[in-house]
Amino acid sequence: KAGVTQTPRYLIKTRGQQVTLSCSPISGHRSVSWYQQTPGQGLQFLFEYFSETQRNKGNFPGRFSGRQFSNSRSEMNVSTLELGDSALYLCASSLGVLAAGDTQYFGPGTRLTVL
C-alpha cells in the first residue's frame, strides 16, 4: 500500500505570494492533518480534516487554510507569505477520526522557502 504523498517536495516563493500544497493520504484513510516544522518552534499542529470538514485547528493565523476533497485528498494554502513561513510542511493521515489509539502516518513533507 502506498504511503502518504505530498507535492511538491520543494518550493521557493517570495514574500507576499501565496502557495498551495497538496497531500494524498494512504488509500482508505479519511483523516488528514497538517503540521509545520521549523528549527525554532519544532513540529506544530496546523489543522485536521475529516470527511471534508475541518475538525480541529492549531494556533496559526488565518493566512493558513486548508480543505479536503471527497476522495480525502487535502490541500493547504498559505496566503501573503512571510519569511517566517519557511518550514517543512508535513501531512499525516489516519484511518478515521483521530481517536485514542488511532495512528497517524506522515508523508515526506514539502520544504517551503520564502525569500
Place this chain on the structure above:
Amino acid sequence: DAKTTQPTSMDCAEGRAANLPCNHSTISGNEYVYWYRQIHSQGPQYIIHGLKNNETNEMASLIITEDRKSSTLILPHATLRDTAVYYCIVRVTDKLIFGTGTRLQVFP
C-alpha cells in the same frame, strides 16, 4: 494532552540495545503513549504505541511502567540507520503534540 520529558541526546554503540526513556507524569487514564522518529528532514516515522501493557513490534518494544508515569522505547539491536530524533508523545484525541525529542546517535 500530557507533557512529556525526554533527554536531549543519547549515544548507543551499533549492535547494542538502545533504551530511550520518557517521563509523562501527568498522563491521564485514556491517553496513549506514541513513539515516532524523524531522520534528518524526513517525515516522522511511526514506531509503536501503547496504553497500559508493554508492546512489541518488528521495530521496537515499548515498556510502560505500572503507574504509567514513564515509558521506555527499546531498539534491541541498534544500527547506524537508527540515528534519528525520537519523539515520545501522549495524546487522547485530535492531534499529536511533539516535544523536542531525544537525538539518538548510533556509533560504529
